[in-house]
Amino acid sequence: MISLISLIFYVLQRLIQVYILAIVVYALLSWFPGAYQTGLGRLLARIVEPFQSWFNWAHLGMIGFAPLVAILVLTGVQYGLQYVQILLLNLLY
Template sequence: MNFIFQALSWVVSAYIMLIVVYALMSWLPGAYQSKLGQFIGRLVEPFLSYFNFISVGPLGFGPVVAIIVLSLVQYGLQYLQYIVLSLLV
């Protein structure tokens, strides 16, 4: 049971890293048009589209809010792991 929670936590952490890489690619001209950029975009853009409404002028805070939401999900998984494992003991 512990392995399942650890695997889910790892997947959330990896997705957070993909969002960070995707956000940093905006600093590099042509990075979104590369094969890697297109691949990461296909993985990240559907989730980020829920948070694209958050912007101040030309600055978009969608990736920041998405990372905060995923961090909350990760903490929720850790708490759920604690509850489930304490019930099993």
């Protein structure tokens, strides 16, 4: 039972890390003209934009901080998952 819980939390944390990487790559695509029109750009847009659009309010002039805020939120979720995992494992011991 304990190993199943650990596996579930491990998979969730790795998925969040992959999603953070996708956000970073999507943000870096903005540095290259026409990169959003490539296959990778369209794929990442479908994956990243729904979540990142919640944070489009975070901008200062022409500089958008939505990717940074999204990454900070996901990092907070990761720490929350780690805390819940520790609590669950302590209850089971």
